[in-house]
Amino acid sequence: NREYDDQGDLIVCKLSDMRRVTIQDFKGKSLISIREYFIKDGKEFPSSRGISLTEDQWSIFKTHVPDIEKAVQKMESRIQ
Amino acid sequence: NREYDDQGDLIVCKLSDMRRVTIQDFKGKSLISIREYFIKDGKEFPSSRGISLTEDQWSIFKTHVPDIEKAVQKMESRIQ
Numbered sequence: 241n242r243e244y245d246d247q248g249d250l251i252v253c254k255l256s257d258m259r260r261v262t263i264q265d266f267k268g269k270s271l272i273s274i275r276e277y278f279i280k281d282g283k284e285f286p287s288s289r290g291i292s293l294t295e296d297q298w299s300i301f302k303t304h305v306p307d308i309e310k311a312v313q314k315m316e317s318r319i320q
Numbered sequence: 321n322r323e324y325d326d327q328g329d330l331i332v333c334k335l336s337d338m339r340r341v342t343i344q345d346f347k348g349k350s351l352i353s354i355r356e357y358f359i360k361d362g363k364e365f366p367s368s369r370g371i372s373l374t375e376d377q378w379s380i381f382k383t384h385v386p387d388i389e390k391a392v393q394k395m396e397s398r399i400q
Contacts, residue, residue, distance in 0.1 A: 255377040297335040
């Protein structure tokens with residue numbers, strides 16, 4: 241359970257073995273990344289499978305978490 | 321302000337002009353995608369820049385939203 245990845249970015253949480261939410265300082269601004277990693281030569285690297293959100297985008301995202309949750313629940317009840 | 325994208329997936333919110341959170345039914349399971357779109361021949365398509373979370377991964381993610389927010393605030397205070 242390391243706090244930082246091999247690029248020095250803060251790991252906030254793991255979503256699966258190789259998927260992580262990290263935070264990095266990019267040119268004086270925070271970037272919030274949700275990304276899949278891969279292993280090469282024993283080191284972990286961020287893959288292109290993922291997205292890095294700006295603070296503004298993160299701000300919008302977090303206010304919509306209840307809407308996303310509601311939509312997931314609705315989709316679930318439709319599927320079953 | 322459309323509710324569905326050109327693939328028929330539900331748009332829950334827009335994070336920027338071309339970045340969206342969508343929900344789709346994939347083989348009887350919900351997939352929550354945070355993804356950038358691009359326009360080709362007047363139609364919008366999901367690009368490879370993004371990530372699609374399973375319900376389990378979404379579940380983990382949403383419980384960590386306060387931790388992510390805390391880490392962003394901490395990073396901000398360190399940058400300034």
